[in-house]
Amino acid sequence: MIHNNKRIAVIGGGISGLTASYYLMNGVGVGTSNANKYQITLYEKNDRFGGNIKTTKLDKQHCVVEQGPRSIRAAGTGINTLDLVNRLGLENELIFASKKSNGKFLLLDGEIQELPSPNKLLKSIQFVIGQGIVSSFLAEPFKKVPKDVVDKPDFDESIHSFFKRRLGSRVADIFVEPMCLGIHGGDYKKLSIRACFPSVANREISNNSLLGLNLFGEKSDKTISTIPQQLPFLLPEKQSIKEILDKDLDKTGVFSFENGLNTLISSLVENLRANGVKLNHSTTIQEIRTNDNGKGYKIIDKDGNVEEFDQIISTIPFTSLYPMFNKSDKALEALLRSIPYTSISVLNLVYKNNASVADKIKDKGFGYLVPSKEKVPVLGVCFDSNTFPEFIDSDKDSIITVMIGGNQGIKDRNAEWINVDAKDKDDLLNIAKKHLKKYLDIKDEPDWTNVEIYQNGIPHYEVGHQQRIRSIQSYVEKNYGDKLVLGGNALDGVSINDSIFKSKSLVYNLLENNK
The missing domain is CATH 1.10.3110.10 (protoporphyrinogen ix oxidase, domain 3)
Structure with a gap:
């Protein structure tokens, strides 16, 4: 059990770690602030917070580019995310997707084809x-x-x-x-x-x-009906959420912020600092081991600095966590290794004041996905300027995102599959440009580009995943009690909504155990 003024380490400065810290300090649901109860230190290995959420606003022009996740869905656990948005006072910065993004397309038989839709019955038939x-x-x-x-x-x-x-x-x-x-x-x-x-x-x-x-239309499977109903925080301030949803005039159920998803990250960081959370970025943890009295844990960074904690909450990928137990717990290391991950590259191409490009994508909805049978190296293409016109200056601007990579098993069906971990960024960009030229007839050079490679960026929930997670959680519970808590997207959902809700759930259970 954790008592007042105990020290808690949160490992990971992505959305899972930031929200876990937020709920620890601010309470869950209608709970009161815990600012005087816990000393929280958050560790992030990169020089920025946010994890895969990364927004760039181009200088001297209004252009918001998402270099990772591009939007959040309001359905299911998205209601909980909107509750968080409301509590952070960000409701006036929310924007909802345009109806232009409702169309769903596939690259099929060499052509971009629209998928069936209840609104277009004859075409669907x-x-x-x-x-x-x-x-x-x-x-x-x-x-x-x-x-x-x-x-x-x-x-x-x-x-x-x-x-x-x-x-x-x-x-x-x-x-x-x-x-x-x-x-x-x-x-x-x-x-x-x-x-x-x-x-x-x-x-x-x-x-x-x-x-x-x-x-x-299946996009997210996590619904309130699949989550334990005994958790009282499932009932956020309904009127506030309704007022937010009323802004979704086109009823797309997809939202972001005027300045992109990093708005949520910045607000969380600001809130945590104001509440006295110690935020350590650019800090790589080398090892976690039991402290001398056997009641807590030592965190040792790559420079040899040592800090002691009563409890650790880890929200980082298991691929980053298991090396920290290499010396102290080989069994846990092996269990964490059992969860595979996949790498993906997100490429942004921005075309400014180019009516020709804008015209070629304007009727293509949010974008299109690509089945392996098409034998092309691209997984999908998103037209972000269709989804959120607020991200561009005029209807002559275009923001296109191309996804390449994915699990290596794809190559069994698609010889053109690309191992992004082994590719140069310039090569990936050229692949994206060639694809846009071939299938969208976009021959112009983009005005701005960016290539991100998210190595081991997505947990790969393979057959038996739930049983493996139960084995990991059972081992941790038996050997660490509530001294080590695992969160993040390796458990039961890869979306932003899933990550936030998981952090809220684990903090709720932690606070209940502390009573």
């Missing part, structure tokens, strides 16, 4: 008939649920296996795989259906069918 998949959808409600799925609570299978069973290989390859590439940068023949899309897996059991599933 023509698309489904043209792809030869009508029978797949008609037959699905009559397919039996395998006995193992019903009888074995821990039964798991790949996303590919699940959708191939229910809808056939072609639907899985054309529609489901690109979604996995876009969300996880993942290999859908390895990704777990229960870890990535639990409500879809549960729908098969409860309904004996996927009837009613919005396959083409």
Whole structure:
């Protein structure tokens, strides 16, 4: 149990670590401030806070570029994120996505094609008939649920296996795989259906069918209904949230801020500093080990500096955490190693005052994803200036984001797959330019570019992921009690919303245990 004035280390200065620190200091839900109870030190190895959230505002011109995640969804645990936005006083800086971004597209058979939509029924019917998949959808409600799925609570299978069973290989390859590439940068023949899309897996059991599933619009699977209802902080200030959602005039359910997602990061950092949290950036932790009295832990950085803490909350990727236990706990190191990660590159291309480029993307919605069957090195392309016109000066400006990389299993189906960890940034940029030229006829040079490579940036939730996480959590609980707490996106959700909600949940449980 933690008592007043105990020292807590939070490892990781991304959205998970910042929000864990915020909820520790400010309380959860309607809780009171804990500023006088805990001494919190946050460690971040990079020279900036925010993790993969990274926004650039180009000098001398209004142009907001997201070099990592580009938006947040308001559905499911997004309501909790909006509650945080409200508590930070950022509601007046919110912007919602334009209706221009509602269209969803695929690069299919060498062409950018719009996906089926309830608003375009005739076109949708023509698309489904043209792809030869009508029978797949008609037959699905009559397919039996395998006995193992019903009888074995821990039964798991790949996303590919699940959708191939229910809808056939072609639907899985054309529609489901690109979604996995876009969300996880993942290999859908390895990704777990229960870890990535639990409500879809549960729908098969409860309904004996996927009837009613919005396959083409499925973006986030974490909904309030999948989260323990006994947590009282699930009830934020409803009126405040309703007033925020009323600003979403086009009902897109997707939001950001006038100056990008880094607005949220900056506000959290400012709040933590004001509440006395010690923020250490550019600090690499070398080792974590038990202190001399056996009741707490020592954190040793690469320069040999030592600090002692009563409790540690880690929100960093397991690939960064396990080396810290190399000397002190080989068993935990091995367990953490069992969670694989994948790398992805995010490339931004900005075209200023170029009506030709703007005209070529204006009717292409938020962008398009690319199935492996197309045999191209790009996972997807996003038109950020369509989604948030507030990010540009005029309708002649364009912000395009290209994603390359992902899990190496993709190369089994796509020989053009790129290992971004082994590629030069200039090479990646040239690949992106060639792609835009071939499929969008964009021949002009961009006015500004940026290439980010997020090495081991996304946890890869492979079949059996939930069981592996339970094994890790069971080991930590047995050997560390509440002295070591694991958070971050390796557990049960890779989105910004998932990360924030997980931090809030773990802090809530921690504070309850401290009573």
